[in-house]
Structures are given as structure tokens and as C-alpha cells.
Amino acid sequence: MSKLDQLESNYDVVIIGGGWAGLTLARQLKLNDDALTILVVEANTEFRAKVGEATVEMTGHYFMKQLGLVNYLYRNHLPKNGLRFFYDNPEHTLPLTEMSEHGTTSIPPHPAFQIDRARLESDLVDMNRANSIEVIQGVKAKNLNIQPGDELHSIELMEDGASGVVNARWLVDCSGRNRVAKKHKKLTRVENVPKHFSAWGRFKNIQDIDSMGDMNWRKKAFGRFLSTNHFSGDGYWVWFIPLSGGYTSVGIVGENSKFDKPPTKKQDFLDFLLAYRAISELLEGAELIDFEAWGQLAYRADEFIFEDRWATSGFSSMFLDPLFSGGGDMIALFNDHICKYIVADISDNNRDEAQQRLAKELPIANQVVTEFYQGLYAHVANVYPVIDSAELCSPLLAYNTAAYFLESAWDYMSGNYLDQEYWLRKSYLRRGYMALELILQRLLVETAKELKAQNRYFRRNSEGFFESGADHYKYFVYLMGTHGRDGWRIDLRVKLWVEVFLSVVQARLDLPKLANRMVVQQAIILPDLLQKPNMNEADLNWLLEKLSIKLTDLVNEDIADPVSVVVSEESFHTDTIEVMDLAGSYSNKELAEVNKKAKSIWVQTQEYIAIPSMVPVFLAFARSQPDSIMDSVIDQREAMPTAELDSAHADSEVV
Incomplete structure (x- = not known):
């Protein structure tokens, strides 16, 4: 008897593709509504090794919290x-x-x-069958007849020359790069992707x-x-x-x-x-x-879930780049949304209200995922131009990891991606963060060009240093997913960006410890960076003057008669600064003590968390960014000339 003869005629959900995306979605659906009838159709009879073994924290949270696989993962992966x-x-x-x-x-x-894909998928088949989910292997989905509105979809299945048809209230294409649903609607494109x-x-x-x-x-x-x-x-x-x-x-x-x-x-x-x-x-x-x-x-799409009650997930939807192991995060977002809408839709007896909900909310769900893709792409695109320079890439990685924890992973753990009211309310923040990433990327690209020309690009690669980003996320890593800390998160997120911007300038101008000197962090603040997004050699005198004024103010706070302190390029390499007694008020011995005090202030370093808060400045900047910035060409090497980009960002509203 053919496997097709053993199938029911109608299912609540038919999933085409029994890989990671399809099998986890089936499990998630069943855990959320045990009454659902689910069929998973997989063309292969055996599972093989696949790319996409590494995961990160969003995916880990999805596996453990949404799918209940804690014990399984630690025992088998x-x-x-x-x-x-x-x-x-x-x-x-x-x-x-x-x-x-x-x-x-x-x-x-x-x-x-670190996931053994073949083992995971084989084990998920067994788990799903134990949960009364039908999984058939060695069967191909040939033709999809996707119907409008609330009508049943029909799927033609083939096995060794035999054919059959099943019907579904919801159809989900998880067939990978084969993208079975492309015969119904072409979704993917390769514009604005790596x-x-x-x-x-x-x-x-x-x-x-x-x-x-x-x-x-x-x-x-x-x-x-x-x-x-x-x-x-x-x-x-x-x-x-x-x-x-x-x-x-x-x-x-x-x-x-x-x-x-x-x-x-x-x-x-x-x-x-x-x-x-x-x-x-x-x-x-x-x-x-x-x-x-x-x-x-890489390829991308503008939609993954549709009012006609079908969807795509995993490689069938879109894929970016494995640099930060983000493929699993995308699957988590796809599946969470698909599960949310299937469960709500099938349980709703008022079909008019159910259709209205889909019409209202699915465009926003699609926007959530496409903007997540854009945000991840912005971080990926920042790294590739400097990926082989320890001096530029290492601080950037620390920043990216902390920003991921503070923003993407935190929002996922707290359920913010599924809360459309929250997500829409925070749209201006995403615009602001995107603008910052594009500024940073251009600075990185220009800095890399200069360091290569000056034979400084690789200078720290052979130092044998060990650096970690743990000092950046230690302040909040155990709070991730908690509610009511949005203002604090914005503050830390902006401070992280200021520090990494200064780290790039530090390398570009060869000014050791620039990013972490207390005087620098107090003198060169967010409005300065937004006004000088391509800070370079031409800005050096301005920079030194700002630092001299700030250090002078700090020294004069605790002495009777004011002095003037001068910071030079040499100050960064030798920690020497010049103190001038303009009024002749101090003896040589007294002036030496003032100089000692000034130097003690100059050499002070501190972590990014001590950078002055600039939340109001950032919020004004973020609100000034157009909605269209979320559709920007992410790889700035393909976007616009430096002068044009600098001018565009310099014209942004800064308070």
C-alpha cells in the first residue's frame, strides 16, 4: 500500500518540507493546540548533513522555551x-x-x-510522530492549488509514480531552496543582499x-x-x-x-x-x-505569510549570511508568527473576524521580519570590509554582540516581536539605529582604506592579544527579556555605538586609548559624532582642542588659580600633556603638582557605561529619520559617494 493511501483527505495544516524549519513548526503548533491535525511532507527518505549547524541565543531560546527541547539538546548536541x-x-x-x-x-x-542537522531532523520526526503529527518521507509535493480566503488548499503529492491529493486549511512551504510555492507566487529576489x-x-x-x-x-x-x-x-x-x-x-x-x-x-x-x-x-x-x-x-522577500492562509519559513522564505549564525533566529521569527496566526485563526469560529484580523495584522508581521533581516544585514555588512583586521574587527564584534543581546535577543525573549502595538510604537528607534549603523559602516570602510594605504591595517593581527566582549554585556545579560527597561536599553545601546565609533577613530588617527579615556568620553559626545560622521585627519585639530578644553575644565575644578592644559597627538602615545600657568600664579614645584594632577586625569580610562547619557539627543535624531531608511541599500560600498553620504547624515536633525 502506498503511503499516500494512508493519508487523511483534510488537515488543518500541511507543511511541505521536513527539515529544521518545518519539523520545529509542526512541533510548535501541536504544543500550542493539541487538537490540530498536521501533515509534514518530506521528499527525502533520509536526512543528510546541511549548512546551518551553529545557532545563537534567540534560536537557543526558541528551542528551549517554545519547543521544550532543553533536555534533548544538552544530551544530543x-x-x-x-x-x-x-x-x-x-x-x-x-x-x-x-x-x-x-x-x-x-x-x-x-x-x-552547535546542531548536528541530520540528527536533529531525524529525532524531530520521531518526536513529532509520537505527538500524533503525521510525517511522510519519500513523497514530493508537485502542485499547490492555493485558494483565496477561507477555502481549502489542495496539494498534489507524488510517490514512486503514484499520486494523491490532500487538502489543508493552512499550507506552509518549508521546502528549502526548492521553494515549492514559487510556482504559485515568486517571492524571492537578490537585490540588496550580500x-x-x-x-x-x-x-x-x-x-x-x-x-x-x-x-x-x-x-x-x-x-x-x-x-x-x-x-x-x-x-x-x-x-x-x-x-x-x-x-x-x-x-x-x-x-x-x-x-x-x-x-x-x-x-x-x-x-x-x-x-x-x-x-x-x-x-x-x-x-x-x-x-x-x-x-x-543570500536572497530576500517582502512577505512570508499571506491572508489566503499560506506561509513560508526557513530557506523557503529568505536567507542572509551565516557570519553571525542568524539563520535559526530567522526561523524562530517565521515560526512564532506562523504559529500565532494559525492557532488563532483555526480556533476562531467567527470567520469574518478571523479574516479581518489576518488582513490587519499580517502586513505588520511581514514588516517585522523584513526589518529584522535589514537590521541583521546592517551588522553583517559592517564586518566584511574589516573582517581581517584585528584592530578594527575586534571592537566591532564586541559591539555587535552587545547590541544583539541588548536589542534583538532581548526583544525576542520578552515577546516584543509578536506584540504589534509595542513594535509599531518603537519604529522610530529602529530607524535611528539603522542610521547609526550606516554611519558606522561608512566610517569603517573609509578607515580600512586609509589603514591599508598606510600599512597599518594588519598591525595588531600578530600581537597575540585576547579580547572578549563580555565586559560590554555583563551589565545586562542576566536581565535580558525583562520588561520596563526600554529607556535604560536605549541609553546603553547609544553608548555602545559611541564607544565603537571612537574605537574606529582611534585606529584611523592612531590615537591609543582614545575610545576609553574619561576625558575623551566627556568631551566628544553623540552630537559631535553625528555632525562629523566621517571623522578623519582633517578633524584632528578640532578634536585636540575639544580635549584640551575639557581637560582644562577638569583640572581647574580643584585648584585656586586657573591654568590651561594642552592635549597633543603625543599625549596619546606618551601620556604627556602641557600645563600652562597663564597668570604666573604657581611656583615650579606647585606647577609640577598641577601637571601631575592633570596627567592623572588624562590617563584615566573607563568603560562605555560611564559615557554621558545622550538619550534625548538620540531620540530627536531617530525621529528625524525617514521611514525609507529601513529600505536603504545596506552595503554602503554600493550605495553613494562618501561626500554625499556625509552630507545626508550631517543634515539630520541633532539637538
């Missing part, structure tokens, strides 16, 4: 020890232990996991990164192998992701424009990896088990 980046010299000849490194010292407090390729495979017998190096190197961090480890080059990066079955996923993501011939063939892939000293050390004695490549990773 690996906890993730954050993102870890290693910085090499341009020849890629540094041994691993001499590279500068950005990463965690220990596993972060909010769980994320033009990146990827090639990857699973290896066995990878060398143990935590057994390498001497004791001092091993003591810097716990469990490096549990991290998603990144090795970077000009416009590309290589990942190492451990899997619970003993394999390690290794892959390349790169900008197509940086390669004459992207390494998307198996031998080219291996040759590329082995040309990198540190990577070749990790791969010594390893065996490649399987291989896959995509010439174009």
Missing part, C-alpha cells in the same frame, strides 16, 4: 561557546597560537547550540584546538573547540563548527567580487584551506566526508 575570531597576517603564515583572538572566556549565560558564495563539508579527525599551544595560550579561554571558530581573510572567512557525532563542519563564505574563481569545487576548497597555515594545522590527518557549495547564498 553541543553547547556553543560563542563566536571566536582569529586574525592572521596577510600571508596567512602565523601559527594559531600567535594570532590575535576575539572570543569568549567561557560559555555565555544564555544557551546556544553577493557571497559558500563551500563547506564535514571532516573527521580534526586536531583538538584545546590541546594546541602552551599552557599560557590554553589558559586564555575555556573550550575553544565549542565555539564557532572563524579564520578571516580579505572579504572571506572560514568556519570550524564541532558536531556531536565527532565530525567538524568546515566552510568558507566569501564575497564573490574578491575572487577570480571562488573555491566552490571540492579540490579547490581543500587547496584553499590547506594554504592557510593555522587551518592546515587543524586539518592535519583529517578526512573530508562530504562537500557542498552554493554560488549565491
Whole structure:
């Protein structure tokens, strides 16, 4: 008997595709409404390894809180020890232990996991069947007949030449890049997305990164192998992701424009990896088990859920880039919304009201997800132009991680993405944050050009430093998901941006400790940065004058007769400053004491949280941004000339 003969005629929900997105959605729906009849149709009979093994905190929260998979994940998959980046010299000849490194010292407090995709999907099939969800494998969905309004959809299924039809109140396409629903409506496009390729495979017998190096190197961090480890080059990066079955996923993501011939063939892939000293050390004695490549990773869509009661999720909807392991976060957002509307719709006996709710709320749901995509893209696009410079990339990663925790992950954990009233009320904040990211990206691009021209771009890569972003999120990481702290979050978010902006200027102008000097943080504040979004050598005298005035004011607070203090470029390198007794009020000994006091103030450093609050300034700036900024071309290298961009941002309202 064919599998098709065993199916019911009608289901509440039919899900096309039994991968991560489809199987988790089925489980989520059943957990929210046990009465739902659900069919999952999967074309393959066995599950294979797939790209998308690494997750981050939103996805971890989704797996544990929405799906109840805490026990399962810890028993069958690996906890993730954050993102870890290693910085090499341009020849890629540094041994691993001499590279500068950005990463965690220990596993972060909010769980994320390294997922063995084949195992997860196979286990989810068993779990779903145990929960009375029908899952059929080896069956293809050939034709979708999507009906308007409240009419049943019909789906033609094929198995070994046999065919059958099932009907559904809701239809969800989770068929991956095959996108079965594209026959009904073309949704995806490749405008305003990264033009990146990827090639990857699973290896066995990878060398143990935590057994390498001497004791001092091993003591810097716990469990490096549990991290998603990144090795970077000009416009590309290589990942190492451990899997619970003993394999390690290794892959390349790169900008197509940086390669004459992207390494998307198996031998080219291996040759590329082995040309990198540190990577070749990790791969010594390893065996490649399987291989896959995509010439174009990213695509996007404007909609994923429709009033005619069908939707898409996972790769069927849109995909950005794996740099920050954000694919699972997108699935969490898709599935949360789809689950919300299916459960509410099917339980509503007033069909007119149900239709009106969909018509009113689904356009907003689509906007929520597309703006999330844009926001994630803004952070990704900021990193690629500087991904192989420790001096520029490391502080940017600390900023991105803290901003993700403070904004995206916090909002997800608190349910704000599903609260449309809240989400609409905060639209001006998203516009303001987007404007800040575009300013920062342009500054990074221009700074990278200058550092390369001055042969300073790679100067910190071989220092062997270890930096972590934990000092940035330690103030709020245990509060994530709580309500009633919006003003505080805005304050910290803006301070984080000010610090990373100053960190880039610090590298650009070669002014050590600029970003964390107390005097700088008090003198150069948000309005200054918004008025000088491309701060460069031409602004140096202005900068030094501002610092001299601020340091003079601070010194004069506690002395009888005023002095004048001068900050110079040399002050950043030697901590020497010049104190002038304009009225001749001090003896040489007394002036020396004043100088000592001035120097003690000058050398003071502090964390970003002590930066003066500029919430009213930011709110005015945010409200001045047009709605259209959320549709901006994200990669500013493709957008507008520097002068035009600077002028546009300088004209923004600043209080």
C-alpha cells in the first residue's frame, strides 16, 4: 500500500518540507493546540548533513522555551561557546597560537547550540510522530492549488509514480531552496543582499584546538573547540563548527567580487584551506566526508505569510549570511508568527473576524521580519570590509554582540516581536539605529582604506592579544527579556555605538586609548559624532582642542588659580600633556603638582557605561529619520559617494 493511501483527505495544516524549519513548526503548533491535525511532507527518505549547524541565543531560546527541547539538546548536541575570531597576517603564515583572538572566556549565560542537522531532523520526526503529527518521507509535493480566503488548499503529492491529493486549511512551504510555492507566487529576489558564495563539508579527525599551544595560550579561554571558530581573510572567512557525532563542519563564505574563481569545487576548497597555515594545522590527518557549495547564498522577500492562509519559513522564505549564525533566529521569527496566526485563526469560529484580523495584522508581521533581516544585514555588512583586521574587527564584534543581546535577543525573549502595538510604537528607534549603523559602516570602510594605504591595517593581527566582549554585556545579560527597561536599553545601546565609533577613530588617527579615556568620553559626545560622521585627519585639530578644553575644565575644578592644559597627538602615545600657568600664579614645584594632577586625569580610562547619557539627543535624531531608511541599500560600498553620504547624515536633525 502506498503511503499516500494512508493519508487523511483534510488537515488543518500541511507543511511541505521536513527539515529544521518545518519539523520545529509542526512541533510548535501541536504544543500550542493539541487538537490540530498536521501533515509534514518530506521528499527525502533520509536526512543528510546541511549548512546551518551553529545557532545563537534567540534560536537557543526558541528551542528551549517554545519547543521544550532543553533536555534533548544538552544530551544530543553541543553547547556553543560563542563566536571566536582569529586574525592572521596577510600571508596567512602565523601559527594559531600567535594570532590575535576575539572570543569568549567561557560559555555565555544564555544557551546556544552547535546542531548536528541530520540528527536533529531525524529525532524531530520521531518526536513529532509520537505527538500524533503525521510525517511522510519519500513523497514530493508537485502542485499547490492555493485558494483565496477561507477555502481549502489542495496539494498534489507524488510517490514512486503514484499520486494523491490532500487538502489543508493552512499550507506552509518549508521546502528549502526548492521553494515549492514559487510556482504559485515568486517571492524571492537578490537585490540588496550580500553577493557571497559558500563551500563547506564535514571532516573527521580534526586536531583538538584545546590541546594546541602552551599552557599560557590554553589558559586564555575555556573550550575553544565549542565555539564557532572563524579564520578571516580579505572579504572571506572560514568556519570550524564541532558536531556531536565527532565530525567538524568546515566552510568558507566569501564575497564573490574578491575572487577570480571562488573555491566552490571540492579540490579547490581543500587547496584553499590547506594554504592557510593555522587551518592546515587543524586539518592535519583529517578526512573530508562530504562537500557542498552554493554560488549565491543570500536572497530576500517582502512577505512570508499571506491572508489566503499560506506561509513560508526557513530557506523557503529568505536567507542572509551565516557570519553571525542568524539563520535559526530567522526561523524562530517565521515560526512564532506562523504559529500565532494559525492557532488563532483555526480556533476562531467567527470567520469574518478571523479574516479581518489576518488582513490587519499580517502586513505588520511581514514588516517585522523584513526589518529584522535589514537590521541583521546592517551588522553583517559592517564586518566584511574589516573582517581581517584585528584592530578594527575586534571592537566591532564586541559591539555587535552587545547590541544583539541588548536589542534583538532581548526583544525576542520578552515577546516584543509578536506584540504589534509595542513594535509599531518603537519604529522610530529602529530607524535611528539603522542610521547609526550606516554611519558606522561608512566610517569603517573609509578607515580600512586609509589603514591599508598606510600599512597599518594588519598591525595588531600578530600581537597575540585576547579580547572578549563580555565586559560590554555583563551589565545586562542576566536581565535580558525583562520588561520596563526600554529607556535604560536605549541609553546603553547609544553608548555602545559611541564607544565603537571612537574605537574606529582611534585606529584611523592612531590615537591609543582614545575610545576609553574619561576625558575623551566627556568631551566628544553623540552630537559631535553625528555632525562629523566621517571623522578623519582633517578633524584632528578640532578634536585636540575639544580635549584640551575639557581637560582644562577638569583640572581647574580643584585648584585656586586657573591654568590651561594642552592635549597633543603625543599625549596619546606618551601620556604627556602641557600645563600652562597663564597668570604666573604657581611656583615650579606647585606647577609640577598641577601637571601631575592633570596627567592623572588624562590617563584615566573607563568603560562605555560611564559615557554621558545622550538619550534625548538620540531620540530627536531617530525621529528625524525617514521611514525609507529601513529600505536603504545596506552595503554602503554600493550605495553613494562618501561626500554625499556625509552630507545626508550631517543634515539630520541633532539637538
